[in-house]
Amino acid sequence: MRTRPLAALAATSALVLAAGACSNTPAAPAGQGASGGAGTITFASVGSDKAGAEAAAKAFTAKTGTQVTVTITDVDNYQTTLRTQLTSGTAPDVFFTWGGDGNPMAMKVVQKAGLIADLSGYSFVKDVPEAFKSVTQVDGKTYVAPTTTAFIGAAYNTEAMEKAGWKAPTTWSDMLKLCGTAKSAGKSLFAYAGATPWNTQLIPYALTPTIVYGPNPNFASDMSEGKAKFADSGWVTAFDKYTEMYKADCFQDNSLGTTYEDALKLVGQGKAMASVQVNASMVAILQSAPDGTKLSFEPLPANDDAASTRMAAALGAAYGLNAKAKNMDGGKAFIEFLTSPEGQAVYATGTAAVPVLPASSDYKQDPALDTAVEYLKNGKSDPFMDQLWPNAKVQQTHFEVLQQLLAGKTSSVDAAKEMDKVYAEGA
CATH class of the missing domain: 3.40.190.10 (Periplasmic binding protein-like II)
Structure with missing residues (x-):
């Protein structure tokens, strides 16, 4: 913490x-x-x-x-x-x-x-x-x-969670249930920065290690060799789950219009319990939190088999x-x-x-990262997905289709197909 x-x-x-x-x-x-x-x-x-x-x-x-x-x-x-x-x-x-x-x-x-x-x-x-x-x-x-080595996961305000009597969920079903519980209590489980394009990618990046890259460690190379596509893979499932989170009130009101900075303030102030982020964002969360606030950084569950959960970890x-x-x-x-x-x-x-x-002896691992580091050491992590994509257009298209997806303007399959189009352009 x-x-x-x-x-x-x-x-x-x-x-x-x-x-x-x-x-x-x-x-x-x-x-x-x-x-x-x-x-x-x-x-x-x-x-x-x-x-x-x-x-x-x-x-x-x-x-x-x-x-x-x-x-x-x-x-x-x-x-x-x-x-x-x-x-x-x-x-x-x-x-x-x-x-x-x-x-x-x-x-x-x-x-x-x-x-x-x-x-x-x-x-x-x-x-x-x-x-x-x-x-x-x-x-x-x-x-x-x-x-630095970076991780993508859910940064929880443990003070707010403990005060509410809640624990970080380890399964998909428990997470959706807690989304509803938090909403009923006038809170949100996750603060979502829908108005900041780069933040929109983080939930798929947190879900696909469990759904796509764990079951098929060769998925990235399969794509580069033309043997796999976004639209024919677990990426569609991840997009479906993303939409399900949105519809299940996992995010705060006006989440599509919230900036990165404002989303982190919601977590620091205990109005939201967590935000799916890169670990470096924890420092910014604490800037708006009361003195002594503790954070923990946990994986985002993608199914109901907690043992299969993986995290994104990369340069x-x-x-x-x-x-x-x-x-x-x-x-x-x-x-x-x-x-x-x-x-x-x-x-x-x-x-x-x-x-x-x-690093020198001055470095002490932040206890908030203990879980993430264990996932890394135990081989239960996968690189950030875009680091192996062939061009910058894929990421930009990813941002665009995710905003359209949550706004109800496209489907998960069509979103994945748009990414396939620009991926096929190569380097």
Whole structure:
């Protein structure tokens, strides 16, 4: 469980922070340590990782004294804004990048466009887990610096749950029953951010490990080989269950018009018991919660066989070095810091996450993540689905059809067929 004081310690409120950075000269081998260096480093991240990014920047300043300008942008705007900046030559030196493929700022997409630097010479490369190499490398070369392992599940306000006398459900039927119970009590079981497009994907991502990828571990490769489709798979079942949750009053009133920030406030204030989120969102939940509030992060049940439940777990935050960085030396040094034991501990603590690379002894796993980490260790997790999709259009179509689905403007089968169309376009 996570308490508010710990999150408050890790989080800072300013969008522009001083952070230390220095680096080797461009010709020097990467990964040999940072000393010297000058000039401001520009650094961009996304709203869900705000606390970790700012904490890393602050620690970097304290360590070296070089200034870093930090810009935080919400996910949906970030993907379009950063891509435009990279193309126009105005992008920051170091920026948040998603692993694998599947959106405009995913590693393979920006690497193919020549917008991101090769990091293969850095010492951290040898420590990248085998499971993450496919989403951090292209043709054996590493292009992003991994910072955290991310999970998708239900972030519960355990204080509110205990006060109501409820426990996190472990089966689909119990979950739907609790949705009704919460509604009758003037609450909602889940806060849903239907007005924030990237949030709409999280429930299918939480359901499909149990429904699709657990029963068929080869589903992603089957799709790439043309042997499987969304419309002929458990994805349709997941969409049906998504609609069932909506109709069963699992979400708050006006859920389709609620933003990400407002949805998290509902959980922090105990008006909603939980929200299906990435684990980094727990820090934001606590910002609107009373001191001492505890959270737990649990899987979302997809059927009535609790033993078969799985979770989505994958490379979470990762950072790339602008191939045309204004401060290349500083950018290299900041990458070194992010991948150092100190940097990994600072960032993971700030975002209530698990570091990908070896971390210093300062890192203590947030107890709220105990369940998720057990699922990961026990082989009961699957990668985020979009990291293995062939192009960014699939994710964008996913956002669109889910909004149409809950609004009653399309069916689960037709939604899946739309995704199949853009998937078939390939890379």
